[in-house]
Amino acid sequence: MPLEIKDWISAAAIFASAIVASVGWVMAARKDRKHHIFQKRLERRLSMLDDVIQAVVPLMNYRVPFEQDKDLPEKLAKARLSVQLYGYMAERTRYEALVEALESADWPKTKDALNELVPIIRRNLREEMGYSYSDFE
Known part of the structure; x- marks a missing residue:
């Protein structure tokens, strides 16, 4: 060549x-x-979950949560901001329903809102991390 x-x-x-x-x-x-x-995104969502847990646990465990946990209003406000920033639409809607129930002091409605909010956040985080929902049942 x-x-x-x-x-x-x-x-x-x-x-x-x-x-x-x-x-x-x-x-x-x-x-x-x-x-x-x-x-x-996952770090932010996990910090959102932590904020929601800090706000929700006193509501679920105490009979009079605002008297037994004096920091609860601040925790609820922080969780609300986290959900608004990093939550999906269904999570934001359920959290706002929780806030409305708390503001109206309607405890049965508050318990219903909690029972709807927690599973949605848990399921969404598990899906993001690649776990199927049946892995934890």
């Missing part, structure tokens, strides 16, 4: 290698970015 053809083949091989390496780098960066976003 003439020298010119060998040079072109070498140049084409180098060019093809550079394209393959560039495409691989872009795909790896995209995958890494998606994973990073997933991790951050």
